[in-house]
Amino acid sequence: MATVRDSAVTVVGGGALGAAAAYALAAAGYRDVQVLEAGDLAAATTGQAAGLVGQPRSTVAATRASMEAAAFYRAMESDLGRSSDWRTTGSLRIALSETTAAEYRAMADVAEEAGLEVEIVDAKRAQELCPGLEDVADVRLALWCPTDGYVQPNSVVDGYIAGAQRAGVTFVPHTRVLDLVVAGGRVTGLVTDRGPIATELVIDAAGPWAGALARTAGIDLPIVPVLVQYFVTAQTEGWTSASPCIRIPEVQVYARGEGSGVLVGGFESSGTSIDPRAVHVDATLARHEDWEVLGEFAEGMARVTPSVAGSGVRAVFTGWPGFTPDGRFLIGPVSALPGLAMAAGCNAHGVQGSLHLGRHLVESLSGDVSPEVAAMSPDRFVPRGWDWDDARRQAQSVCENYYPRVPSNA
Ligand SMILES: Cc1cc2nc3c(=O)[nH]c(=O)nc-3n(C[C@H](O)[C@H](O)[C@H](O)COP(=O)(O)OP(=O)(O)OC[C@H]3O[C@@H](n4cnc5c(N)ncnc54)[C@H](O)[C@@H]3O)c2cc1C
Known part of the structure; x- marks a missing residue:
């Protein structure tokens, strides 16, 4: 040591x-x-952490910064001798409402100005890009970014x-x-x-x-430490580690493939936090799995992948990032x-x-x-x-x- x-x-x-x-x-x-x-x-x-790296943002400056970060993680092995285990999977930001659809159209314009390749796709194309999306009846459109991905x-x-x-x-x-x-x-x-x-x-x-x-x-x-968590399912039809990263704001969930399962995380409507005055330098922040909230994430994801509900949970990841x-x-x-x-x-x-x-x-x-x-x-x-x-x-x-x-x- x-x-x-x-x-x-x-x-x-x-x-x-x-x-x-x-x-x-x-x-x-x-x-x-x-x-x-x-x-x-x-x-x-x-x-x-789930390691999602998304580049489309609402401003040109933020988009360019995210593009630079993604490029850095991609090139880490050649530049620093250690791989970030970057995977280019592409990402689909899914709109279930007209409000989000309008936001994605605006993001597509911003991306174009920033020099980031994106495309607005319809529900059918989204399903072709991500066969794990079993039910796209509620999908208005999606913003596809082929160079997005995730790191370890x-x-x-x-x-x-x-x-x-x-x-x-x-x-x-x-x-x-x-x-x-x-x-x-x-x-x-x-x-x-x-x-x-x-x-x-x-x-x-x-x-x-x-x-x-x-x-x-x-x-x-x-x-303020606030609880953030996600689960990984056992085998789920249509999902692999190469599946695109998914974000669905209306149901506050994100997802990506993990092995032959799907990783599903999100942001609960009524968060759980720790009083900062109770955190001391030698305090253990206990691992906390909130199954009710994880159930809400599963329900949200089931809007597009109904089989997620019956796949069984392989692992739960949880932590208390500082907000x-x-x-x-x-x-x-x-x-x-x-x-x-x-x-x-x-x-x-x-x-x-x-x-x-x-x-x-x-x-x-x-x-x-x-x-x-x-x-x-x-x-x-x-x-x-x-x-x-x-x-x-x-x-x-x-x-x-x-x-x-x-x-x-x-
Ligand atoms: C379930 C989950 C999913 C997430 N997904 C994503 C994602 O997809 N993308 C993303 O960007 N972020 C994600 N995050 C957030 C991400 O994990 C955090 O933003 C990031 O890890 C914070 O890093 P940190 O170095 O600040 O904190 P930490 O990783 O907690 O590091 C702080 C370190 O300080 C050490 N330490 C504390 N006190 C002392 C002390 N007194 N003396 C010495 N050492 C000390 C601790 O041991 C710890 O190792 C996720 C988080 C969770 C919990």
Whole structure:
């Protein structure tokens, strides 16, 4: 095991955000960086993610950013020597209502302007592209993006680690940070369960524990762990690992093939969260399977794949990604406490978004900060006397509305 040492920059957390931050710092020329991880690398929230990478977005800038991320994950093996296990499956965004259909037509225009290949297809063509869609009677149209796909989140983290290690970054698993040390009004070090260390800058990438870590230095940030889950069925007719990724906003579900089954996830209408004040640096966030909610996802998916209901469940994946009350990432230095910067508040988008989150972090430390990155600053929440119940409700509602809620008859 690598030894814990003093370092100029210490990243806390070896998930998607911590690894991406370390990689981006190394690429930007930071030379004395170590990453401390309480458990195994990529084993917490990141290890549970479905890995969907979707490129069509509602603005040209966001579409281009997603295209760049997809290209990076595709090329990871040749660029960093580790494959992200990217699979080009294509994706179908399915509209069950006229409101969503209109939104997809607008997205198709945006995609064209951004240079992304997409096509509006009818229900019959959608079924040809994805034979697992057994019943397309309710489908108004679909937005087909042939270059979309998915990654294995752990493999993406492995890629960042390989890239960062080449530049001298050290990764130290099984080392928990218990406290931030503050002296003279700034962070000067950390207390770990393997001893204290000195550092000039802490990057708090502790995922759903990130708020708890900042709180050890008196900084209160509303990072609310919200339950996100999906299930994988046993063999389901028509589905393979090469099936397109599916998103259906009206029923708040997404799906993709997994082996000979189908992975079905979603966003429940009445979310489950943990009071951030109850999360401590050494707290275990218990695994939680909510079968009623998983049943709702199955019911939603049954609108297009009725046999999903009778396929049997092979596995359930679940975690507590950190959500913020305004749905924006928490990236950058905390002005009230020099020596502390955040890379957290993933809002369940931290695998796909990791490449840019790492870069945004570097930009936030550079002093030359774009409005886009400034909008992610933790300073928007500090100092503030939080109504924690309110913060929790708002963050939960960001998760509940991950896809815009549209009734099927709209
Ligand atoms: C079921 C599910 C499906 C998802 N699907 C997708 C998807 O398709 N696409 C997508 O982009 N995102 C998806 N997500 C969200 C994605 O998993 C997260 O956005 C991402 O993994 C967050 O990464 P992270 O590094 O912030 O957190 P984590 O992966 O939780 O990493 C934080 C790390 O910090 C460590 N840590 C915490 N406290 C300390 C401490 N005091 N000392 C040392 N180490 C510490 C933890 O052990 C942990 O490893 C999904 C999430 C779930 C649960």
